[in-house]
Amino acid sequence: MVVYELSEEQANKVFRALADATRRDIVRRTLNAEVSVSEIAASYDMSFAAVQKHVAALESAGLVTKIARCRERIVRGQPDTIRHAQELLSSLEDIWRQRISRLDDFLADGDK
Amino acid sequence: MVVYELSEEQANKVFRALADATRRDIVRRTLNAEVSVSEIAASYDMSFAAVQKHVAALESAGLVTKIARCRERIVRGQPDTIRHAQELLSSLEDIWRQRISRLDDFLADGDK
DNA sequence: CTCATATACAACCATTTGGTTGTATATTAC
DNA sequence: GTAATATACAACCAAATGGTTGTATATGAG
Structure with a gap:
C-alpha cells in the first residue's frame, strides 16, 4: 500500500489550517455538502474577504478544493488530506507503542 | 466508553503546536524516551530559550508534560492528547462517510 | 444596457509568533 | 565557598496571522 506522506511543509500548513475553529467548521461543512464561498x-460574523482568506488557507493546505460552477466557487472538503494528517499522528502514537514494547521486552528479559 | 473531547480552544492549541516541524520532532523524541529540556x-540550531518556548507551547497544548528530576526537567510526550486530536480528525472523516452513505441511499432509492 | 451577485485581491493594521539576548535562581561538582 | 549546569523568564524585534475596507472583474437577471 502506497501512502503519500505529508512533507514537513505540507504538514505545517495542514495543522496550521486546522488550528482555528472557523476553519475546522468550514472543513466540516464542505465535507458534509457542496457549498459556495458565499454560502x-x-x-460567520466576519467579512466575506476574511472567510475567503480562511478558505484560501484550507485550499493551500489541501484540506479543500474549489471548482468553478458558473459564478460560484464550490468548495469541497478533501478527506484524503485529513487522512494524511491522521497517519502522521498515528506514526507518533506508534513511536510511543514501540517504546512500551521495548520496555516490556526489557522487563521480560530481566525475569529470565 | 467515555472520551474526553478537546475543547475548541484546546484543539486550537494542539493543532497549532503540531504545525511546526521542530515541535513535532520534540514530541517524537519525548514519546520515544525520557529526555530533559537541555538534551x-x-x-537544534537555536537558543536554549527558543527550545524552551517550543516545549512550553507543547506543554500548554497538553502534548507533553514536564516533571522535575533534581536539576533537570524531564519532558514526556502525552499520547492521550495525540489520540484526542486523532479523534477530532476521525469525526471529520465520519462526516464525509455519512454524506457518502446518504448519497448511496439516495441512489438506491432512485433505483427502486 | 444596467444592476445585483460572486469572487478576487491589494493595502492596511493590530496581535501573535518565533526567534534573540540578558538576567536570576537552584542544584551539582570541586 | 566557587564555578558550572539546568532552568525560568523578561524584554525586545522581525515576520506572519487574521481581521478590515476598498476596488476590480465576471456572470446572471431584468
Whole structure:
C-alpha cells in the first residue's frame, strides 16, 4: 500500500489550517455538502474577504478544493488530506507503542 | 466508553503546536524516551530559550508534560492528547462517510 | 444596457509568533 | 565557598496571522 506522506511543509500548513475553529467548521461543512464561498461566508460574523482568506488557507493546505460552477466557487472538503494528517499522528502514537514494547521486552528479559 | 473531547480552544492549541516541524520532532523524541529540556535543546540550531518556548507551547497544548528530576526537567510526550486530536480528525472523516452513505441511499432509492 | 451577485485581491493594521539576548535562581561538582 | 549546569523568564524585534475596507472583474437577471 502506497501512502503519500505529508512533507514537513505540507504538514505545517495542514495543522496550521486546522488550528482555528472557523476553519475546522468550514472543513466540516464542505465535507458534509457542496457549498459556495458565499454560502460559507454567510454563516460567520466576519467579512466575506476574511472567510475567503480562511478558505484560501484550507485550499493551500489541501484540506479543500474549489471548482468553478458558473459564478460560484464550490468548495469541497478533501478527506484524503485529513487522512494524511491522521497517519502522521498515528506514526507518533506508534513511536510511543514501540517504546512500551521495548520496555516490556526489557522487563521480560530481566525475569529470565 | 467515555472520551474526553478537546475543547475548541484546546484543539486550537494542539493543532497549532503540531504545525511546526521542530515541535513535532520534540514530541517524537519525548514519546520515544525520557529526555530533559537541555538534551532536547542540544539537538537544534537555536537558543536554549527558543527550545524552551517550543516545549512550553507543547506543554500548554497538553502534548507533553514536564516533571522535575533534581536539576533537570524531564519532558514526556502525552499520547492521550495525540489520540484526542486523532479523534477530532476521525469525526471529520465520519462526516464525509455519512454524506457518502446518504448519497448511496439516495441512489438506491432512485433505483427502486 | 444596467444592476445585483460572486469572487478576487491589494493595502492596511493590530496581535501573535518565533526567534534573540540578558538576567536570576537552584542544584551539582570541586 | 566557587564555578558550572539546568532552568525560568523578561524584554525586545522581525515576520506572519487574521481581521478590515476598498476596488476590480465576471456572470446572471431584468
